[in-house]
Amino acid sequence: MIRFWRNLLLFFAVLAAVKGLVLLLSAGYYERVIHDTRAKTLLLDRQAGRINTVFIGSSRTFTSIDPARFDSLTGHRTCSFNFGVSSFFIPHTFRTAEVLMARRDLALHYLGVELSLPRFDTSIDPFRWEAWEQPRFYLPYLFNAPPDTAGSHSRRAEQYLNTYLFTLLSPALRLRMAVAAHTDDAARRQQFEADLTGSPDGYLPDNHGLDAGTGLGRDSAELPAYHSRSLLVYSRSGNEAVNPEYREEIDRLIGLAQRHRVRLFFYLPNRMTPEEARALIPLFRxxxxxxxxxxxxxxxxxxxxxxxxxxxxxxxxxxxxxxYTGLMAEAFVKQMVP
Amino acid sequence: MLFTTASYFAFLLVVLTLWFQTPVRYRWVVMLAASYFFYATWNPGFVLLLALTTGVAYGTALRIGRTPDREAQKRWLRTGVVLVLAPLLFYKYFNFFSATLQAGLKPLGLSGFLPAHHYLLPVGISFYTFQTLSYLIDVYRGYVRPEKHAGIFAVYVAFFPQLLAGPIERGRQLLPQWRHPHPAFSYSDAVAGLQLIIWGLFKKIVLANRLQEYVDTVFDQPEQHYGLGVWLACFFFSFQLFCDFSAYSDIAVGSARMFGVRLSQNFANRVYASRSRTEFWQGWHRTLTAWFRDYIYTPLSKQTRDRRVLYLNLLVVYLLTGLWHGAQWGFIVWGLLNGLWVLTEQVTRPARRAFFERLGFGPELRLHQILSTMLVFTAGALMGLWFRAATFAEGKTLFRHLFVADWSLPASGSSSRLLVIVLGLVGMDVVHRLMDARPIDVLLQQQSRWVRWAYAVGVAELILTLGRYDNVRFYYFQF
Structure with a gap:
């Protein structure tokens, strides 16, 4: 059996070595575009000093908050930036909020953070620095999950383990990026970069980059369910369990915001899965x-x-x-602007 | 816990180590605990049902074995069969039959009775129920003696690699292996097992999951797809089903092999290239096909020589095969279509042969064989449409859309995606041709060490690079 274990370890070592080699060979190609959070940060950097309001969130933020319209509706008391990134959830969003608040070169007054659940069933880019930090938040979060959601969390844990391990090893995403970044077709390259960053204010006005398939199709039948879930936030609250780890993270972020004199606020995503509605609405309340x-x-x-x-x-x-931007701006003026 | 997950691989290695560190006489404890734990990761509540089914079959088989009177044995067999079948009938077929019955009686003003239940179907129930039934019938027929050791019998029913989707093993094949397990760890068995697992993972994660992306796009939105898009979805679904299910079987057989346990090969390597549906069914889900042959067709047919009765029995078997997959009209139609096709093949075989030979285009000609394969594959793909469609109505919609002249493909059928799929399928077929009728581990045994290592590392790299990890469930788990 020792021989078997020895050869199994050798197999993984060879596998990792080949992967490492591919990574080394392709690293230079994807450096420029792979870090979608970095690409977004670079876009923000170019406007540092001007932007005073940032929205951080997933693709739902990316596609639904139009900073230009938002600013016009707030009477240009804001100059906002959309930091929405596809598959960008807690803890990454919170960590980014932390980093942005600490930056002195940004004249940040308002910071909106979308509430989300940690998700691991979508590809995690291992070169997003936040990927390495996931266990720090995720494991206590899982441990503190209310009993009624424990089952789904254990499935998530398995998905997480899978996705995390495989993505860390897999160069597929990077190779795809490398090909796209190196294409001679300038228009395609621009399109590709726009998919990551959106327009200059960070907003993604259409669906490029988000594989929308052939349209709504059967999805339209599910919209009423999404609607009724979102309406739950307007109903009377009961004795709802919140994840203490998540709550603690929110409090920590609020504390940091006060220290940095940033007006921090959280908002719900405009489309929620059943699991998100169950967990996020009580948390929001x-x-x-x-x-x-x-x-x-x-x-x-x-x-x-x-x-x-x-x-x-x-x-x-x-x-x-x-x-949606209109509703956000209205609520913002009413609740946040003195 | 899924076969395609890292946690399964870790679990497998832990159980393997424990198994070979445990004295032979107590190994069943390790395997039983591991198998029940594995099943509990799906739904802990259903472990009780598995244990109950095991207990009923164990007790009934002992009763049959102890009773000398044939009539009494038959009574015990019937009792056992009813009790073992009851959960399957309740979970899988009750709603269908109650809905059908109520629809039939509605004109008489009778409705509202037998309300539908909303329980989840226990995963693997069709497989372990059929395995348990085969054991009971074999004990009654005297093919296998009743297992006296309750623990070993429980391992036979619950062995984790084959628990969820087969192969459906017979007692006479598997019980002796549990009674007398390999005492020492075998390096060659462990390596052969891993080779099979890697091949299965490639077929599932790279091929089946990629095919599924396209197939789901079309079958989930039947009203939006026409012509070529639907034809391609039907062809791809045939490959998806093969890659998915045979991958499961490879991983199951490979996992078992690591413990020194030999399971049946459930698929012929190139079953998709069969030249007739009869040949197809000899190589597709062999253990289920053999089950229906031995426990339904043969008993029904042994009293008769009347061809018409034999043909009717054949149709009954295919109807039941369809129904085994689920209580839906789509499965029933699929089963009947398969039965009719096989029946037609058998009835017309001499006439067809004579006809083609008169034309100088006999079955031994390569072109004849190629055209037969294409015809049979296309027919299978069209039958598969009814199998995959979510409802009978959607099946009809897709079938109508097949004949609309439309050459467009959905977004999931982009040229780069199709290229990976086609290259992957061609690669798989090349390997299958090399394998001939052998499993991949036997083929690799005949190669040099360098080839074996290149295979393992190369295929693993392909899985990690081209794999799709979103569609993790195996298709046959729903049955």
Missing amino acids: SIDAQHRLHLPHDPRFDALFLPRFSMDRGHVNYGGSQI
Whole structure:
């Protein structure tokens, strides 16, 4: 059996060596574009000193908050930037918020952070520095999960382990990026970079980069369910369990914001999976009113879930983003601006 | 815990180490604990059902073995079969039959009785139920003596590599291996097992999952796809099903092999290239096909020589094969279509042969064989449409859309994605041709050490580089 174990270890060593070689050979190619959070940071850096409001979140933020419209609706009291990135969830979002708040070169007054659940069933780019920090948040989070969600969390744990291990080893994503970054087709290259960063203010006005398949299709049948889940935030709260680890992270971030004199607020994603609704709505309610952006419930909110304002079941389209940004700006002026 | 996960691999290695560190007489404890733990990771509640089924079959088989009277044996067999089948019938078929019955009785004003249940179908129930039934019937027939050791029998039913989706093993094949396990660790068995597992992972993670991306796009939105897109989805689904299910079997056989346990080869390597549906069914899900042959077709047919009755029995077997997959009209249609096709092949074989030979285009000609393969594959793909469609109505929609002249493909059918799929399938077929009828470990045994290492590292790199990890469930788990 010793021989078997020895050869098995040797097998993994050879596998890692070949992977390492491929990484070394391809590293120079993807450096420029692979770090989608870095690409976004670079975009922000170019406007440092001007931007005073940043929204950090997943693709739902990326596609639904239009900074230009937001600023016009706040009477240009804000100069905002969309730091939405595909598959960008807690703890990465919180860590980014922490970093941005600590930066002295940014004239940051307002910082909005989308609440999300840690997700590990989508590809994690191992070269996002945050990927290496995941266990620090995730393991205590899992440990503190309320009993009713323990089952789904254990499945998540398995997905996490899988995705994390495989992605750390796999150069596939990087090779794909390398090919895309090195293409001679300038238009395609620009398109590719725009997929990562969106327009100069960080907003992604259409669906490029987010494989929307052939449109809504069967997804449209699921929109009412997304709608009714989002409406739960307007119903009366009961005795709802919140994950203490998550709550602690929120408090820590609020503390940091106070120290850095940044007005921090959290908001819910505009499309929530059942699991997100179960976990995030109670969490959102547990945050004091001055640190959460509560959207008004009116027909505009309901319209967000109509097929004509949807890119797919999880994202609004351009029309939806204009409505959503309007609602956000209205709530922002009412709740955040003195 | 899925076969394609890192946690399964860690689990496998831990159990393997424990197994060979434990004295032979107590090894069943290790395997039983590991298998029940494995099953509990899916749904702890269903472990009880598995234990109950095991207990019923164990007790009934002992009763059959102890009773000298044939009639009494038959009564015990019937009792055992009913009790073992009951959970499967309840979980899998109750809703379908109650809905069908109520629909039938609605014109008489009778409705509202037998309300549908909303319980989840226990994973693997069709497989372990059929394995347990085969044991009971074999004990009754005297092919296998009743297992007296309850622990060993429980391991036979619950052995984790084959628990969720087979192969459906017979008692006479597997029980002796549990009674007398390999006392010492075998390096060559462990390596052969790993070679099979790697090949299975390639077929599942690289091929089946990539094929599924395309197939799901079309089958999940049947109203939006026409013509070429639907044809391609049907062809791809045939390959997806093969890559998915045979991958599961390879990993199951490979995992078992690491413990020195030999499981049946459930698939012919190039079953997708069969020249007739009859040949196809000889190489597809062999252990289930053999089950229906031995426990349904043969008993039904042994009293008769009337061809019409034999043909009817054949149809019954294919209908039940369809129904085994689930209580849906799509599966029933798929089963019947397969039965009719096989029946037609058998009835017309002499006439077809004479016809083609008169034309100078006999079955021994290469072109004839190629065209037969294409025809049979296409027919299988069209039957598969009913198998994959979520509902019978969606099956009809897709079938209509096949005949619409539309050459566009959905976004998931982009040229780069198709290229990877096609190259992967061609690569798989090349390896299968090299394997001929042998499993991959036997082929590799005949190669040099360098080739074996190149295979392991190369295929693992392909899995890590080209794999898709989102669609992790195996297709046959739903059955």
